[in-house]
Amino acid sequence: MRKKSKHPTLSEVAKRAGVGTTTVSRVINGVEHVEPATLARVEEAIKELGYLPNQAARVLKGHSARTIGFVIPSIADSFFSNCAEVLQSIARSHDYLVIVLTTQNDVNTERDAVNILTQHRVDGFVIAPADSESEALRSLLARLPVPIVALDRPVAGSAVPSVVANNFAGAQHATQHLIKHGYKRIVCLTGELNLYTIRERVRGYCDAVESAGLETVLETSIHDYESAERVIKKMFHGRNPPDAIFTLKNSTTMDTFEALQRQGISIPKTVALLGYDDFQLAGTVRPGITVVQQPIYELGHVAAQLLFQRLLSSTANGGAAAGLSPQQVQLKTRLIRRGSCGCSSARAGQF
Amino acid sequence: MRKKSKHPTLSEVAKRAGVGTTTVSRVINGVEHVEPATLARVEEAIKELGYLPNQAARVLKGHSARTIGFVIPSIADSFFSNCAEVLQSIARSHDYLVIVLTTQNDVNTERDAVNILTQHRVDGFVIAPADSESEALRSLLARLPVPIVALDRPVAGSAVPSVVANNFAGAQHATQHLIKHGYKRIVCLTGELNLYTIRERVRGYCDAVESAGLETVLETSIHDYESAERVIKKMFHGRNPPDAIFTLKNSTTMDTFEALQRQGISIPKTVALLGYDDFQLAGTVRPGITVVQQPIYELGHVAAQLLFQRLLSSTANGGAAAGLSPQQVQLKTRLIRRGSCGCSSARAGQF
């Protein structure tokens, strides 16, 4: 004895209240010209049935789904989960929903994700492209009739607005900082050279090192603790060990810190350490770790703003985007000096 | 000169290919009885128009939205973002989407979230209830015609299946461990006593302390670094300072560690520290922090499995849930011994 259709429908409500469907519809969407008595009856029927309007029907009628998508490599990554939190709260303030899809930086998964969102007729989305240079992605996005904003990584050669940190300058300044400390052999530890952000950071590192007439030492095989440890062992057992290490993302920084510590290599005495991207406890471990801090909250915030500007203005004036914010936003990073680079760690401990 | 409807429709594809809508529909949903030549024409039309079926229409037709909801306090919390990652990947393997909604543990926001998901006709959802005892939530969930699974916190007195860790036993064992070390004055630091998990942990702590004939010292005003520091200062400047501290969630553990370190209070010499919930670098700071580790991955995994079992079986046999896994799953926690409790930190450093 189960109900056929699990959810009550508007016409069921109408029948129960003894009115037409139009009246119920009016009651649901902002009351206008409904007699108090009728209104009361309808509201009671709604309550009794536990009626909730079917979004699908509304959308089919041409209404917005009030939903945006968020396409990111991983949601377990604190950078992106923090962005997601910001995006979520802004979306909610506009009464929009967020659908999160993860790509693991795989271009096929990413293409599927974008298509799925399109099938769901989201009103727009924010994406951190797996491959900034992908021609396929660019043309895929170009066809879509909804606003899109790129986050953390741009879409090269495309009109898609983007909000990214200045990875080049961040890495460049960080490296210059190490150079000012007098370090002569600064190695750069990383993996995932295919990512836009990483490439930019590498560029910044190389630029600074070369400008100082030093030698670039790039190690691109770090993917986890084991690879970090192996590389570090090799470096310090070989001739010409580094006097400073620059790591390009926070898991690499942590792995490196851990490996150095376990091998009893003193920071910053034997080797200095500077990491790209801040993380919890970076100021609490001893020594505190000097890092390039990204404006995570701001990145998420600006991306959300850009998206909703377009969303709201296209609703308002039929698609003509007038007076919108700049298309390509680049945000500054900040160098947080703690003890690991050789600076006095007097101010260590800040998050 | 803008297109009216932004997305191409099935009948536009049909027109362009010179066939009926049915044929196009057949091409889209698993080809059956379509002549190769026709098929080719249709496929080309689809490609040319960049056609993607409108989910809303399908759903309205009675099809599943192939979407599940995930209702959690916050997505920036690593516990929940890790769960989200697991849920996401399992959902995707079943070709389902995940909509994430956050509640900040606010019951009204939570109610809204559930209703929004219902309006979107999700096929089911996983929820970490803000208030396990809420009668309102219980009755709200009871009315819903879709499968629901509670995660991390049960829904008291309800048929909703739940997947939670054994918070009581975890805290009890942890406290007993401190007692075995010989500590006599073990204080418990926490906030958010309204949460099910915290209350269970407090119960476990109290049980162990009282069974040992010691005094319970519960400090429930810790919300951030400042409050942690204030309380610790007071404790160590007053008479009868603690010889061990048990913190009930990881941010409290980190704040406490930091405050102790800044005040030059030695761990574990002056005071031992043991925290509930593991975190990155817990094994890397000095001393490594002994923690109760929750089976995060497994929690997410089992919750997802429970949900999809119900989802898939209700699709298969009309709602009769036959041979399903147990309704109330309770998972074991693990005590990870590092240096901060007074154990030798020989095995420290594991993540």
Next chain:
DNA sequence: CTGAAAGCGCTAACAT
């Protein structure tokens, strides 16, 4: 102030 009816894009009988 209220109701009847058309139609959004799609699927699924039912025809052919």
Next chain:
DNA sequence: ATGTTAGCGCTTTCAG
């Protein structure tokens, strides 16, 4: 093998 057609639940003219 393919086309015709009737709705799914809702909003929205257009009439009363």
